[in-house]
Amino acid sequence: MSAPSKPEISPRLIFFLALLGPPGALAAGGLESPGLVSGPASCSTSGCHGGASESSRQFAVWSQRDVHTRAYATLTNARSARMAEALQLGRPAENSTCTACHAPLQTVAPALRAADAHVEDGVACASCHGTGDSWLRSHTRPDWTHADRVAAGMSDVRHLYGRANSCVACHQNIDPRLVTVGKHPALIFELDGQSVAEPKHWREPATAHGAQAWFVGQAVALREMSSALAHDRGEPGQALPRWAGLHWVLQHCALDENFSAAAAAPDAAGFAAVLAASDSAARRAADLAWSHDLTKTLLKKLAATHAAFLDSSIGRLEHARRAERLVLALDRLLASLPAAARPAGAQAPLDSLFSLAQSAPDFAPADFARELAAFERAL
Numbered sequence: 001m002s003a004p005s006k007p008e009i010s011p012r013l014i015f016f017l018a019l020l021g022p023p024g025a026l027a028a029g030g031l032e033s034p035g036l037v038s039g040p041a042s043c044s045t046s047g048c049h050g051g052a053s054e055s056s057r058q059f060a061v062w063s064q065r066d067v068h069t070r071a072y073a074t075l076t077n078a079r080s081a082r083m084a085e086a087l088q089l090g091r092p093a094e095n096s097t098c099t100a101c102h103a104p105l106q107t108v109a110p111a112l113r114a115a116d117a118h119v120e121d122g123v124a125c126a127s128c129h130g131t132g133d134s135w136l137r138s139h140t141r142p143d144w145t146h147a148d149r150v151a152a153g154m155s156d157v158r159h160l161y162g163r164a165n166s167c168v169a170c171h172q173n174i175d176p177r178l179v180t181v182g183k184h185p186a187l188i189f190e191l192d193g194q195s196v197a198e199p200k201h202w203r204e205p206a207t208a209h210g211a212q213a214w215f216v217g218q219a220v221a222l223r224e225m226s227s228a229l230a231h232d233r234g235e236p237g238q239a240l241p242r243w244a245g246l247h248w249v250l251q252h253c254a255l256d257e258n259f260s261a262a263a264a265a266p267d268a269a270g271f272a273a274v275l276a277a278s279d280s281a282a283r284r285a286a287d288l289a290w291s292h293d294l295t296k297t298l299l300k301k302l303a304a305t306h307a308a309f310l311d312s313s314i315g316r317l318e319h320a321r322r323a324e325r326l327v328l329a330l331d332r333l334l335a336s337l338p339a340a341a342r343p344a345g346a347q348a349p350l351d352s353l354f355s356l357a358q359s360a361p362d363f364a365p366a367d368f369a370r371e372l373a374a375f376e377r378a379l
């Protein structure tokens with residue numbers, strides 16, 4: 001199980017500690033012996049993941065179509081050079097401030113890299129599936145199931161909770177200075193949309209629901225935000241309304257009794273409580289037998305919140321952050337339904353909601369409330 005056993009340890013930390021090798025963290029990551037970190041080339045022989053058939057074309061899909069292959073090259077472009085200059089970092093492709101997410105192998109001591117592991121590979125197999133020779137040699141055993149491989153230390157990205165932990169490590173927790181001073185794109189983690197956007201080198205089971213991935217991803221995002229606030233990472237002026245906004249949306253799903261309906265205080269006790277509640281909500285939601293009816297119920301509950309946008313005791317920025325997460329939610333929930341079950345009139349009000357939520361400084365809560373009421377009527 002790749003997931004952190006202690007939720008307060010960020011998965012990213014687990015991942016890098018697992019690469020670097022201190023024994024305490026390795027136990028948490030399930031990697032008993034880190035060995036050499038291999039590169040994608042070692043997975044790409046034609047009998048393994050480098051074939052052309054449906055069952056073996058993972059390397060082809062990743063190397064030809066996956067954005068992650070260009071993550072290293074990005075660090076050598078002009079935009080990255082400007083960022084590095086503003087941040088006074090030197091060469092981004094050689095600085096762990098950037099390579100931690102764009103080319104994780106750079107952060108591994110050269111002596112620990114296998115001969116075929118290249119920093120230029122960007123975000124490759126090991127970044128998501130885990131490193132470590134505890135499973136690499138044995139994972140091809142024909143008598144092994146997915147559970148055996150996971151027990152041996154491979155990351156469980158098939159389970160939505162493990163998958164969310166893997167992606168969020170690079171898709172949300174960014175040092176705010178990179179965004180404010182370096183003008184790095186702000187990162188918003190949303191597992192379902194980002195999974196759809198990544199060209200799939202796997203087949204999702206027929207029982208997969210985008211809405212479930214959405215919920216698990218948002219709960220994990222909230223856990224990581226709570227952890228950042230608890231550790232004084234993040235710029236409170238920005239981070240607090242984002243945290244409160246996402247917390248509000250997940251509470252209104254009322255999917256998990258661990259989320260109390262009360263607003264959490266923005267202090268150490270509140271962050272700790274939301275951290276624990278969101279981690280357990282994510283785990284439980286990942287194991288739920290999801291259904292389209294549940295997706296429809298969540299859509300209705302969220303659409304019914306329109307009057308809350310008329311509450312003038314809530315600040316504009318917090319209203320805007322609620323709205324931002326809410327439109328993402330409505331979008332992913334609608335997309336999760338089969339076309340025939342999607343309410344025909346819902347798309348137009350959703351488009352208006354998206355444009356109203358676009359810019360936090362000019363957010364107009366009353367207009368948003370009106371469009372959300374129209375969306376509710378369309379359901």
Ligand code: HEC
Binds near residue numbers: 070166195
């Ligand atoms: C080791 C860090 C890392 C991990 C783990 C990771 N990503 Fe990424 N991802 C990146 C970086 C860096 C980029 C930007 C690539 C570029 O354009 O330079 C990116 C870009 C993307 C993009 C395109 C931009 C966007 O946000 O729409 C998608 C989609 C994406 N990742 C999905 C995923 C998913 C899904 C997972 C988990 C299964 C995942 N990523 C795990 C680092 C990572």
Ligand code: HEC
Binds near residue numbers: 186
């Ligand atoms: C926490 C992980 C993380 C760190 C650290 C990070 N990035 Fe990124 N970066 C990403 C992700 C994820 C994206 C994709 C965002 C998107 O498209 O929404 C991205 C996108 C970018 C882009 C835009 C790519 C494009 O398509 O134009 C540039 C440029 C970039 N990063 C450069 C840098 C530089 C330079 C540094 C170091 C100063 C850095 N990044 C540090 C995760 C990270």
Ligand code: HEC
Binds near residue numbers: 062157163
């Ligand atoms: C950005 C994260 C990411 C990267 C990079 C990545 N994978 Fe995956 N991979 C996933 C996810 C998510 C799944 C779906 C979960 C599953 O089926 O186990 C998956 C599934 C798989 C599967 C199972 C396929 C199936 O249909 O059951 C194989 C095999 C695989 N990946 C191999 C690779 C190889 C080889 C590479 C490198 C060339 C690679 N992956 C790179 C995230 C990633």
